[in-house]
Amino acid sequence: MAEPAQALPAFTEFAAPAAWRSIDFLSDLHLSESTPRTFEALARHLRCTEADAVFILGDLFEVWVGDDARHEGFDASCTAMLAEASSQRFVGFMAGNRDFLVGTEMLADCGVERLDDPMVLIAFGERLLLSHGDALCLSDQPYQEFRREVRSERWQQRFLAQPLTQRRRIAAELRAESERLKSQQQPGKWVDLDAAATAAWMRAAGTPQFVHGHTHMPATHEVAPGLTRHVLSDWDLDHPGVPRAQVLRWQRDRLARIAPATSQ
Numbered sequence: 001m002a003e004p005a006q007a008l009p010a011f012t013e014f015a016a017p018a019a020w021r022s023i024d025f026l027s028d029l030h031l032s033e034s035t036p037r038t039f040e041a042l043a044r045h046l047r048c049t050e051a052d053a054v055f056i057l058g059d060l061f062e063v064w065v066g067d068d069a070r071h072e073g074f075d076a077s078c079t080a081m082l083a084e085a086s087s088q089r090f091v092g093f094m095a096g097n098r099d100f101l102v103g104t105e106m107l108a109d110c111g112v113e114r115l116d117d118p119m120v121l122i123a124f125g126e127r128l129l130l131s132h133g134d135a136l137c138l139s140d141q142p143y144q145e146f147r148r149e150v151r152s153e154r155w156q157q158r159f160l161a162q163p164l165t166q167r168r169r170i171a172a173e174l175r176a177e178s179e180r181l182k183s184q185q186q187p188g189k190w191v192d193l194d195a196a197a198t199a200a201w202m203r204a205a206g207t208p209q210f211v212h213g214h215t216h217m218p219a220t221h222e223v224a225p226g227l228t229r230h231v232l233s234d235w236d237l238d239h240p241g242v243p244r245a246q247v248l249r250w251q252r253d254r255l256a257r258i259a260p261a262t263s264q
């Protein structure tokens with residue numbers, strides 16, 4: 001018997017203002033106190049990019065335990081950086097699996113627009129599907145169950161009702177558990193997006209191109225004839241290994257991977 005078809009999400013449409021000439025996509029910076037170089041690279045890009053808009057497609061933060069943390073320390077620096085950026089150009093934020101608790105108060109303070117996951121961005125006479133990507137990693141069933149739970153109103157209300165120190169402790173435990181599970185997977189066998197469900201989303205949304213992050217495996221793939229997905233790079237300028245930082249820039253008839261801006 002055939003598997004029951006995965007329920008399709010709603011595809012919110014966002015029409016770019018006609019004046020926009022250039023749109024930047026980035027994701028998976030996993031910013032924290034221990035990533036000062038990555039933070040600086042993003043701050044510089046947000047100040048110097050020539051794009052009219054920057055769309056952040058999830059996991060901007062390594063963890064976000066509630067908007068009440070935004071007034072202190074590293075989280076306060078991030079709030080200030082985003083507020084400065086949004087005073088210069090449109091900045092949109094889509095929740096990832098690490099920072100889905102970024103709330104209305106934080107975004108309002110920063111002047112950043114919330115982006116639905118998934119959504120369809122309409123610009124330059126074309127339609128582009130945008131998502132963080134984790135909702136399509138269907139082969140990881142325990143993760144999908146965890147995702148349903150933590151995205152529920154009930155879980156979030158209960159979590160946010162706890163003191164900040166307690167929330168930080170729970171977040172650290174969840175992260176340690178997720179690192180442990182990841183370390184058990186063989187390299188190259190990391191969970192990727194389900195191909196059939198991805199094609200179904202793209203057909204339902206009427207989008208020949210799809211931009212997402214989450215997997216940290218930047219590449220351009222043909223999903224099916226006429227359907228292309230562009231996987232964003234993660235950013236990491238702070239840990240040993242090859243430094244990574246990349247922006248996907250959309251202009252009329254053109255999607256290109258570029259280095260972050262360092263000057264105007």
Ligand SMILES: [Mn+2]
Nearest residue numbers: 059096097214
């Ligand atoms: Mn992610």
